[in-house]
Amino acid sequence: MNRTLVIIKPDAVQRAFAGRIITRIEEKGLKIVAMKMVQLDRKTAERLYEVHKGKSFYESLIDYITSGPIVAMVVEGRDAINVVRKLMGKTNGAEAEPGTIRGDFSTGVEKNLVHGSDSEESFNREFPVLFNKEEIISYRRIDEEWI
Numbered sequence: 001m002n003r004t005l006v007i008i009k010p011d012a013v014q015r016a017f018a019g020r021i022i023t024r025i026e027e028k029g030l031k032i033v034a035m036k037m038v039q040l041d042r043k044t045a046e047r048l049y050e051v052h053k054g055k056s057f058y059e060s061l062i063d064y065i066t067s068g069p070i071v072a073m074v075v076e077g078r079d080a081i082n083v084v085r086k087l088m089g090k091t092n093g094a095e096a097e098p099g100t101i102r103g104d105f106s107t108g109v110e111k112n113l114v115h116g117s118d119s120e121e122s123f124n125r126e127f128p129v130l131f132n133k134e135e136i137i138s139y140r141r142i143d144e145e146w147i
């Protein structure tokens, strides 16, 4: 079991894909243990994306991620980090496989609908940018023993 940080990015909220992205996570058998809608200020966005500081797309990425509301989630399950990365598809929507979130709904390399932590270290760094520990809710889902 591990946890990952998932963000439904501003383009996905604007294009009304939030529900479909949540559904894909749920129907895969992953459990949402924290969730909220927020609009990031630049300082918070810069913390979230600090590993990209200095890259050519960094300023544009900060503009994009602060441009409208996002939905942030902590998602838990067996191998959740890798499973969510697979559900998302490649960074560039134009190259992402059909069947993935990005492959089905995006052709953008920047506006690619969704974020998922790429490792446990990334989750541990990203999670406190958006959540307090107290916001994670521990509960059993009725289908858990079947997943």
Ligand code: IDP
Pocket: 052, 057, 061, 090, 091, 109, 110, 111, 112, 114, 115, 116, 118
């Ligand atoms: P990831 O979201 O698939 O992990 P990263 O390489 O970590 O991809 O990049 C973080 C985010 O920065 C991407 O999801 C995308 O929004 C944006 N991004 C990545 N590469 C580019 C690029 O070459 N041009 C513009 N934006 C980019």
Ligand code: MG
Pocket: 118
């Ligand atoms: Mg990344």
